Amino acid sequence: MPAPARTPDSAAPPALSARAVTKRYGTLVANDAIDLDVRPGEILALLGENGAGKSTLVKILSGLVRPDSGEVLVGGRPLPDGDPQAARAAGIGVVHQHFMLVPDMTATENVALAEGANGRYDAASIRARLVEIGERHGMPVRPDVPVETLPVGERQRIEILKCLLRDARVLLFDEPSAVLSPAEWDRLAEVLAALAASGLAIVLITHKLGEIAAVADRCTVIRGGRVVDTVEVGSTPPEELARMMVGRDVVLRTERPLVAPGPVVLDVSGLALRAYRGDRDLGPVDLQVRGGEVLGIAGVEGNGQSELADLISGVRSPTSGSVTVTARTGRGPGRTGTIAEDRHADGLALPLSVTDNLMMRAIGERVFSRLGVLRPARIRRHCADLVARFDVRTTGLDTPVASLSGGNQQKIVLAREMHGEPDLLVAAQPTRGLDVGAIEFVHSQINAHKAAGGATVLVSAELDEIFALSDRIAVMSSGRVVAVLDAADATRDRIGELMAAGREGATS
Ligand SMILES: Nc1ncnc2c1ncn2[C@@H]1O[C@H](COP(=O)(O)OP(=O)(O)OP(=O)(O)O)[C@@H](O)[C@H]1O
Ligand SMILES: [Mg+2]
Known part of the structure; x- marks a missing residue:
């Protein structure tokens, strides 16, 4: 099914804007005076290195995180800071990378829960709306089976439908394709194009330049928490986007x-x-x-x-x-060194520090202890070296891994498992x-x-x-x-x- 033609109205007022949004974690500036606009009918890509501040911005736009300064506007009107309910009521929907569904509940039950229905809700009518909206947008879902038994692409469709059922006008997607197979991404790309064609404003975070070229109208590039530029995708080659994002030339193919x-x-x-x-x-x-x-x-x-x-x-x-x-x-x-597919389940202890996660396997090595006593200075030097070599962006070795950005968590697993030449x-x-x-x-x-x-x-x-x-x-x-x-x-x-x-x- 070819995507419907889209001509976002560049004169239309933005559906959602960020104005000088700033957020600090300790000394780290995760978002540094970020300005962003997305118009009705537009797909705006958000591109930036691991740790650049993309997820933080999405959390601020959706009210989950309170900015230190700056504001978020919907249709030109400011939203109250850090108020997810107000953001939702204003028509902002979010599809997070880690789904927010209750695994052993059905799609219908999950939607009812999200709607805030308690004990007595009209399951039949929620189910009927879910099926109807799903079909209308080319996102069929099975409403009556536990979501844990559904393929990941279908679970993602439920998340999107949850937003559409609440009449969202702006949809924020944080790395939706990271969990999808190429075929599932192709289907999602069609859905995104159709939703934009119907007038929704869409913000799409992805690391894949091909996806940006395929669906996005404009791309806002951020580096180190700051906006580098916002460009038209049609007239910007992918190598240029990569260079803007990283700040140097990137070899897209290795020998x-x-x-x-x-x-x-x-x-x-x-x-x-x-x-x-x-x-x-x-x-x-x-x-x-x-x-x-x-x-x-x-x-x-x-x-x-x-x-x-x-x-x-x-x-x-x-x-x-x-x-x-x-x-x-x-x-x-x-x-054997192992980079597990599900790093949250198998690769990391999220509440523990960078050091603890890096040392999980190596702690028994002779160099790190003497007569059964650990040698903290050596351990710190080793971890600092791994963090530098693998370019892990973290505020320190004692930082809990949970507060690292998604890509930087992955680098911790890589550094630990590749250490010592398995x-x-x-x-x-x-x-x-x-x-x-x-x-x-x-x-x-x-x-x-x-x-x-x-x-x-x-x-x-x-x-x-x-x-x-x-x-x-x-x-x-x-x-x-x-x-x-x-x-x-x-x-x-x-x-x-x-x-x-x-x-x-x-x-x-
Ligand atoms: N709750 C928190 N406490 C401390 N630091 C945080 C917290 N949340 C985010 N950060 C830091 O803010 C920075 C931006 O993180 P963010 O998750 O927004 O990056 P990102 O652009 O989404 O990266 P990725 O592509 O890896 O997902 C990172 O350095 C991260 O460690
Ligand atoms: Mg992120």
Whole structure:
């Protein structure tokens, strides 16, 4: 369905404005006199590095965070500071990156809850409106099943419908595509275009320049809490946007080093997991990865890639089969570093400090203690070094990880897991939520790990990332590895065919 033509009225008064909005956390200025306007019928992208202040601004615009100074205007009228109910009543809706749905409640119940309905509400009428508005906007949802059983794209649609049911006129999206597969993003892009065409004003935060080019009319770029500029997307090449955001040239493609393969580091044999999703079984999978090699694992979300990564890294136990990791020298057991897909669940202790999170694995190392007593100076030096090398933007080593921006939390996991040169690196969606500069850095780290003789298993929903880094590509479909290709022989079309082909044999 082609998106309806849109011609936002550039003379129309803004639907939502920020005027000199400033917010400090201690000495850190998260938002520094930010001005922003979004007009009815317009999609405004908000672009900035990890920690630039985007989520903070969205929280201020929606009343969740009170600015130190400056104001937010809706249709030219100031909103009271830090009052989410007033923002909602004025027609501002937010779709947060971490959904605000109650998992074991249905879509209908979640909407009723959000509407503030208590004990006695008319479930039938809420359900009917949910279905009707969903269909009208091309966002069908199942109203009667617990939302935890729904795919992530459908849960996101419920969040959007929650806003539309309240007649939102402005929608704020904080990295909506970070959790979506490419196909789900395509659907969302159509929905966004249609909503804008119907007169809504939309603010879209994303790190993906291609998404901005595809849907946004204008882009406001922020760096270090300040607006760099607001530009027309149609006349600004992506490289220019990247440069404005980072303040230097960004290489959007990294060179893949060719390394002579070393001994087998990872040996996966007959690995199987019963009923990993519904009644779908995983495996049996047989794979080997050598030192100096990156094996990419491609597949449509839900076909077992994440579970395979969990089994290889030992986060989950298999029903049968084995995973053997050998040191890169070819002798003795090897060490595994794991970048877990869900960093909030598996990778981080959010209330704990940057230091605690960085030391979680290394604390037992001899250099950090003497006769059983920890050596705080060494620990601090080590952590300060990791923070500098991985460019983690934080106010200090004692800051709780919960208060870091999303991308900077991801950098903490990377720094911890890549420290000490693991023999095997299992990286699931390693650059999800990272800005282009940080992606460039992570790719160079994976390449360096490879050049130093380490083995890597890379799971990524981004085919570009798989192609950029992998020496061989395993394609998964319905829980099975349907092919392993040399990167030299792999094309997008071939991989796409294999992803789809395996599904024909499946029952679903
Ligand atoms: N509650 C808080 N306490 C202390 N510092 C905070 C808090 N919330 C945000 N910050 C800091 O404010 C800065 C901006 O964070 P914000 O989450 O707005 O970044 P962002 O642009 O959304 O980044 P990302 O792309 O990584 O999501 C960061 O340095 C962050 O550590
Ligand atoms: Mg953010």
